[in-house]
Structure formats: C-alpha cells, structure tokens
Amino acid sequence: MSFQAPYPPSSLSPSPQNPGRLSPAGYNSRSGLAGLGLSSTTAGLPNKLGTFFEQDRPLPMYKDKPHFAPRRTAPRKKWRPLLALLGLSIIAYFFYNQPNIPRWQRSGGYDKGAALWNWMQTLDDSSASEKHVDWNARREKVREAFQVSWEGYEKEAWGFDQYNPVSGRNKNMIEGGMGWIIVDSLDTMIIMNLTSEVRHARQWISTSLQYNQDHDVSTFETTIRMLGGLLSAHYLSTQYPNLAPIKEDDVGASGEDLYIEKATDLADRLMGAFETHSGIPYASVNLNTSQGIKSHSDGGASSTAEATSVQLEFKYMAKLTGEAEYWKAAERVMEVVDQQEAQDGLVPIYIHPDNGEFKGNNIRLGSRGDSYYEYLIKQYLQTSQEEPVYKEMWDESLRGIRKHLIAFSKDANLMVLGERPAGLKKSLSPKMDHLVCFMPGTIALGATSGLPLSVARKSASWNQQREEEIFISRELMKSCWATYLNTKTGLAPEITHFVLGDEPVMMEDKYPEPSKSGSTFEMTSISQPLGSLPDGSEPWRKDVTVKSNDRHNLQRPETIESLFYMYRITGDDMYREWGWEMFKSFIKYTSVLEEKPPAIAVPGSAGTTWRIKGFTSLSNADIIPPTTRDNMESFWMAETLKYFYLLFSDRDFISLEEHVFNTEAHPFPRFKPSGDLKTGWQRKTSRKAEN
Template sequence: MATTKSTPNSNNPIPKKPSSDSVKPAQQDNVEEPPTFGRSAILMLVLALAIYAYQTNVFNLLSNTNVPPRENWEEDVVLSADIPKREEVVEAFKYAWAAYERDAMGNDEYHPLSKKGSNLTDSGGIGYAIIDSIDTMLIMGLEKEYNTARNWVANELSFDHDGNFNTFETTIRVLGGLLTAYHLSDEDPIFLEKAIELADRMLPAFETPTGLPFGMVNLAKREGVDDPNYAGLVSTAEASTLQLELKYLSFLTDNDNYWDKAEGAMKAIKAAALPHGLVPIYLNAQTGQFLVSEIRLGSRGDSFYEYLLKQFLQTGKSESVYLQMYKQAMDSVHSNLVKKGETHKLTYTSELLPERQDGQMTWRLSPKQDHLVCFLAGSLMLGATTTEAIHEKVSVPPRPGQLTLTGQKDWELGVELLKTCVDTYNTATGLAAEIVHFYTSDDGLQAHPERDWYIKGNEIPAQPSYDARYLLRPETVESLFIAYRLTGDEQYRADGWRIFQAIQKYSRLESGGYASLLNVDVVHSIKIDKMETFFMSETLKYLYLLFSESTLLPLDEYVFNTEAHPLPMFTPSTRTSFF
C-alpha cells in the first residue's frame, strides 16, 4: 500500500489562483455494445434509462427552459473583497494576539481577565495558542506577528513533556496548524520537521487491538493513555477526526505509516457502524464496538460527519468509501433527525437518546441542538455542489437542474439550518448560546413564543444555566463563509458582520483580548476568564475569509480541517482504499 507523492492541486502563494490541474472524474471504459437486442432487453434498457433520468434530475433539465446553456455553467465567478470590514477583522485578531503575546507567550491557553496563561499539563505546554494561530497570520499578511510566532516554534517549542495530551485536540490544533503553516509559508522546513516529530510521538496512541486511538498520549514517553474519565472508551468524533492531518503528512513524507493509522481507525468505525449510517458518540477501543450512547450531530459526534465529506474531497474524490458513508449518514439525518419549530417553522436537528423500557432498548428524540451542529449547514451545501453535481462545475449560486434531487435536498437543508443557526444569535447580546432546545407540541404552549427555541434552565438571570454560555465559537460563521462562497448572497456577509459587531461589543476587553460570556441573554453578562485558541484560529479566520475575495483559499482546492486549518487537496497516485 505504497503512497507515491504527486503534485498537490495547489502549491502556494496566497491568494491562490485556480489550479489548471484540478482533479478530473475518472473516465469510464468503453464497452462494446452487442449487435442486436431482443424485445425484453430493449424494455429493460428503456426502464434503466428512465430510472437514471429521474435520479439525476434529467427531466428537470429538459423541462426547465430557464436553464442556461451548458457552457455558461462553467464561468468562474470571482467574489470581490469587502476591504473595510475585512480590515476590521484583522485589527480584532491583532488585538487578541497582542494581549496573548503580552501576558502568556508560549502558554497553551490564555486567560484575559487575570492576564495570565496556563498549560494543558503540569510538565509544560506545546504552544497550542501560537501554532493554532500561525496560518491566520499568514492568510492575513501579518508579517510581524508571524515572525514572532515562527521564531518561537523554531527556538522554544518542545514536545518532550511528560504529560498527557488529548490525541484529538493535539492533532487538529497543533499538527494541523504546523502542516498548514508549512504549506502557506512556502514550505518553511521548520514546520514540517516539527510536524513529523509530533506525529511520531503520537502514533503509539493507535496501538490498541482495534486501531482506534487512545484518547490521550504522553508525548515524552510516546505512549497512548486511556482517558481516566472514560476508561476503555474513545469518542467517535475524536477517533474519526485525525485523518485529514495524518494523510496529508503521509503525502508530504511518503510515509505510509501515518496514512495506515488514520484509515485503520476509520476501518474499525465502519466495521461497527449501524445500518442507518448514524453513529453513537462512544466506541470501545478494545472491542471496536459502539457503546449504547447518544446519537447526535453535536459534541463527540459532529466532526465524524464533517470528515466523511472532507476525506472524500481531500484525495481528489479517489476514496469512494467515504462518499458512500457520507451519503448514507446524510440520508439518515434527513429521515431521523430533522424537525421544524412550532411557531416560525425553523429547521433544526434533534438528538437520539437511548432508553430501556420493559427490557427493550428504544430511542427518544430530544429537540436539543448544540452550537457545534451549525458546521453542518455549510457542509451540506458544500457536499451538494461537490458530490451531487450533474456536471463537473456548478455555478455561483447553483442554477436549477445543476444538482441531483439528493443534491437539491441537501442544499435546501443546509440553507434552512443556517437560517436557524443565525436565528439563535437573536439574544440580548446578539451572541448564540452553547446549547438551545426547541419547543415541541408536547410543551402545550398557550401562546406563541417569540422564538422557536429557548435556553433550558435560564429563566433566572442571576442563575444562568450551563447552556447559556458563549465561548467565541466559530461554527455559524464557518457556514456563513461557505454559503457566501457558494452563492454570493450578500445576506450571509450581513449576518456575519452582525455577529462580529456583537463580539466586539460584548466580548472585547478594554484591558486586551476577548472573553467568553456566562449568559448571552443578559446584556451585562459576567465574563468568563478564557479566550479559546479557536477564536484566533477559526472564528476570526472565517470572518476574514467571509469578507475576502473568493480566489483566496478556493473551496475547490482546499479542505479546512475541523480547526479551520486549510490543507491542499491532492491526488494519491498509487494508493488504493483498504475497504
């Protein structure tokens, strides 16, 4: 199973011009037709063509007189930058970084209220906040900040810490950050050297009977470590959200070991998968079996679904197994999880909770949606235009007849989910809660509520619920960025700008940096003393890209890992899928 390195679809500089060597779909072999057909054979052929026409929406193409000529569909639409708004996002990043650099340089995390940093282990940190932010600096063209961060990586960064680091978080933030920094910096070797060292220290996490990784890894000892809070278990999302990073590293180094470990975990997950394609949020790393646990698109489940699509796209659509898994999962999302609000009919996704009644296992639908789920809106729209396009290219926005019936269905769900996610920002602060619940007919409402959703347990302002927090999360602005790139609809920029202004008003601290909020429904909310690394890595990066020209990191040349680190698509020339 050798991996032969070939040229990626994108090389460097930023902004990127569309590549001329984009991946083309495989050509089908020519099949010689038999010289004659019997009556039954002709009828079967006609039936098969009719079924194909229905599935690919050919009838729609033929009947819709407004569909433009095929050649016009391939015109590249370049969306221009909104420079004033983009530059305000840059200033926000510089403000956040300056506070971190002043108070916590080298630490993993930053606490802006107490003006100090902290590390994830007692033995020291590995620069989570720095490495997570480097590619944002490169994308924004911040030379001074970049040089400071790059010098720290070259001269101060050490992975020789006798402490337990989360396998998933370290991969998506640090390994992903190093790999993207390598790509965007014209392949500065220091970033690849550090990425290889880190990956080699982490590979022992995969040494389990099933190939599913331990939840933690000791970087100094190079040992996988069972998470003491979930002994013997691994989060489904965490085990299935390491692949983009390790496969790209394998491509860069011609080292099959990284690739095999990453896909070995996916093989174990697929072997245990349920028929409907949805997955519980916990696996047993020793047996490879799913634990009876919640099925949800939020925490511990979210990025499993995200990476199914992105793994297919990353390798030039060469691994069809991920497309099959993605389609099956999205079909089940439509069938089992999608619901409508009671008053405004907002579309949302529910969770399935396992319950035992009279000795039988049943599943109860819960109208709960994490902010984390909001990634799915953009993902569905991207999936519709890349996996369900009738022709190779789709216009901006897609025109009638360019998508299959499945593609139209996924696109519409993505659009509607994004409306709902934006609506959850309709709070006193204009910022979204960590978790919302939706009213159902079982609530017996006498009057129509102002909102389709509510924050559970948040009735007393002085006693805010856990769900009411705002943690500077990126998922909604991520989907706004993708939606704008795929449609050019200025409403998505307007929504993103309102969110950014609310962040500036309620999370920005006069003393420097940005803080999370304890209660989004209270204007004078208590601040939480933490500025998550993903604020600089994801939230501000996606806002910057939302207001940038569409030639910057184009979606047909890059996949963004779940921490918003853009990795170039590539075509593995000799590897075949193990499935």
C-alpha cells in the same frame, strides 16, 4: 486595570483603511488585490476550475529532503564553531535575563486597541449610515481584532497555552507548554499577511517548542490543533510565498523545513495512540514515551468523533513525507467503524479501542459525534473525489439524519437537528449544541463539492437529492442564526432547545424523500425568513429556549464557519451580512478594556482614554453587560476570526475548489492519492436504510 467592555455609547468613527497587498505567486487574481482576498467590488462567483483539476499537481515531498539533518551547500568553515559559541552565549544571556526584558512592545505610535475601541462606539449607527458596503474595510476590522488579541497575548501570556485577558493571568497545559495558542493561530497570521507576528511565532517555535514532555495529551485535540496547525503553516508558507513572507520559509532556504520537522516529530509521538487491539486510537497519549492511554472515564471508551477526526491530518502528513504508516493507521479507524454497521449511517458517540465496538446508544451531532460526519465528506474531497467509499458513507449518514434527527419547531417551522440520547427507536430531544452549526455549511459543501451552486447545478450529477441538501443547509443555517438573534448580546449560547409539537413533525413527514416519492423538490417550499410582525412581535422566539446553565458563549466558530461556506457556495450576500452582525456583537460584548497610556497616539481621537486589550469568552451571553469567563479560547484566533476574515474576502482566496479545512480551520490542499496512499479497504456491502 482591565475589565469587560460595557454596552458602548455612540461617537464618531475613524475611517477604515485598506492597504493594498501583492498577489501570491501563481495565484489567479481577478484584480490587483484579489490574490490576498481583496477586490475592488463585491466578489462574484466565477467558474474557476480548469487551472486545478485539469492537471495532477504534485505536492512537495518532504521525504526527498534530509530527515532532521541540517542543509549544507558548502564545506564546513573553521570559524563556524566560534559563531555557534557566540550564539549560545547570546541565548544564555537572554534566558537568564528574560524577566527583565519586555516580551511585547507596541510598534510605532498607532494603538489598534484604542482605535478599535473608538470604532466600537459607532456600531449602533454604522450599518444604517452605510450606503455602499466595503467588504475590504470590514475584513480589515477583523484583521485589527486579531492583532489586538495577539498583542494582548504577546504582552501578558507569551509562550503560554492559556490566556486570561481580564485578569492578565496565564498558564501552561503541561510543563513546558504545547504552543497551544501560537501554533493554532499561525496559519491565521499567514492568511492575514501579518509578517512581523508570524516571524515572532516562528522564532518561538524554532527555539522553544519541543514535544518530549513526560505528560499525556489529548490525541484528538493535539492532532487537529498542533499537527494541523504546523502542516497548514508549512503548506501556506511554501505555496503562498507572498503571504507574510519570511526569508527562512522560502523554498530551498535553510529553515524551510521547520514546520514539517516539528510536525513529523509530533506525528511520530502521536502514532503510539493507534497501537490498540482494534486500531481505534486511545483518547490520550504520552508525548515522551508515545504510549497510548485509555480514557479515564466512559469505561475507557474513546469519543467516536475524536477517533475519526484525525484522518485529514495524518493523510496529508503521509502525502508530504511519503510515509504510508500515517495513512494506514488513520484509515484503519474508518474501516473498523464501518464494520460495526451502524443503523442508517448514524454512529453512537463512544467506541472501545480494545474491540472496536460502539458503547451505548447515544446518537447526536453535537459533542463527541460532530466531526465524524464532517470528516466523511472532507476525506472524499481531500483526495480529489477519488475515494468514493467516504462519499457513500456521507450520503448514507445524511439519509439517516433526515429520517431520524431533523424535525420542525412548533409554530415557526424552524428546522431542528436534534438528538436521540437513548437510541434511534426512542424519543427525539430538540437540543442543538452550538457545535451542530457546522452542519449547514458542511452539507452545502458536500452537495456541490465546493463549487458555486450555479455551476454545480449544471453538472450531470446534480439531482433532486442535492437540491434538497441545499434546502436543508439553508434552513439549518437560519436556525443557527436564530440562536444568535435570541440573546440580548446577539451571541449564541452553548446549547439551545427548541419547542416541538406533541407529535414532532419530522423531515420525512413534511418533505417525503424525492427518491422514494418520485416528487420534484421545489425551493419555493422554504419557510419564511426570521423577522417581526407589524406590531413588532417576533413569534419565532417562542420556539427557542435557553436553559440557565447553557447561556455561556465560548467564542465558538461553527456558525461563522457555516456562513463562510454558505456565502462562497450560494453567493448570497445575506450570509455575509449575518456574519457582520455577529462580528460586531463579538466586538461590543466580549472586549476587555484597559486604560490607554497617554503617550500612545490614536489618529482623530485625542481624547480617548480606553483601549481594547483582548477578547474573552462569556459566562452569560443573555444579559447586558454580559458576565465573563476570563478566558480567550485558542480557536478564537485559529478559527473564529479566520472564518470572519475569509467570509469578507474574495471567494477565490484560499478557494474551496482547491482546499479542504480540517475541523480546526487549518487549510490543506486537495491532492490525488497514489501508490500506497489510497483507500486500503472496501465496504462489505452498501447498507440500505432500515425501517
């Protein structure tokens, strides 16, 4: 029997454990544990630049290796066919007897689900009793939450694309499955150094994952999750060999190319989506035929965000394989979008693949608009800041955002990143999707290029515009945090509306652009932090409203993603503390419970009868106990828990200076463009803001 976790009572908590790890090869650690993101003290903000940017480190070139050919270093042995026949016999046996073979078995006698349940009872009192914050121990709790989520999936849904932890049901998105959860979560397991889990996933990918299904899939989702997950796993497993080490992944091993071979197969199939008159990809593609398919709605138009958020993946694919076709197809999309000369860098949320023209006037940074802006700055960073066209487009968009979309709430002066559903000349809607909360961290990333703020401020390129961007990122971060504080569970709804005055106060009204006014932007103008008055009232809540249809929480990562960037860039522990409060709320209110088998031991908790079997999204996050949707989103393990883990890690672990994360949180390395793999187009002119 299983059900959603109720509001837990208090009890004693087991002491958190923090096992030591080895540092990845070649990693510049400041302590014996820092190589895996662990440190004995709260992480500082060192200036760690010289080891990476002072040299152009080459990336491994998959094209130099046999394409889809087995590696042989010795003459073929006569006995190998007999071994192959034996292997096929074993596989056939397991295939026909699969229903009788347990797909999951808890290792040893330690039940992480029961231990996490016990710990959950102490959450109301734990923060007040902590005299010293042990971020390593907190990070370990995130790791345990991932392991519990993964074990539940292994037990009840192994190999399936969707998992319903409350009912224990599962299903595939298409016949044969896509590896939706396994591939998407793979690099999280590598980062968390979960060797046995990675080995199980790798085995499934090797023996069961194939992309020849006669079915259409989302071009965007398949690219960012599946292609991105495989590419990231390939990078991490070869460049960080001490993270979840598996012999088959070692450089030169016979299985080293597994992830990149699967990625190449998938990328070649996805390329058919780009075969349009304009170069704008179709919304979907048939995996078997590589035939692009128009959207079945919106007049056949593709989502602008989806069409322009596949570039990081295909550019890295091109760098690994040396195949320029991937690069050219993805970059052509950016050229076509820029040719439409969107006003003030703000693009409508639909674009036609037939002619490359925008459809409609809806301007927003939520769904269907968000990651277009994200990939502008990230393309610039991915290629080591050597493609300035994307930085120029990013800066132009930011000016448009501050001019048209940023306003302040009526009483509390909360910064609101709104929408213009009828175009820039029509009224502002004070609606913020949770998806918009990627922006605070992305703006900070763009302002500093991932450097610590204290270092970036000393650079010759730092100016008042960058200072203002840090201000905007801080204020938007606070507004996103307010959406969590505003619900009874402490988990944000999918959509939040803010109350504006009769005449909305825009960013331009409150803070004239420094470049135009000649004024000096001062950080002292930051509004007051959220809090309560002496009488216990919290006036800021009057400016935040949630409609009944918007109260669901989908385990989304955008706010914790921004907290990760904000902490690593500013060094402010406040962002870590906000993240810790969020994590505790997820544990308390999204847990799915089941009765614990009496034979499973839980150290220090002999009387425990319940265990957490997994975590679910919510239908209503504003009541206690919340109502569930009975679904574990794949990005819960791929993004949300990963960003929690990285937030509580040392800042040099998978550093921002050396990496760029795609929109599904899959880390890729930065590299220098060369040969045909560089910007193949130029803007006609730099467009100035229109009045």
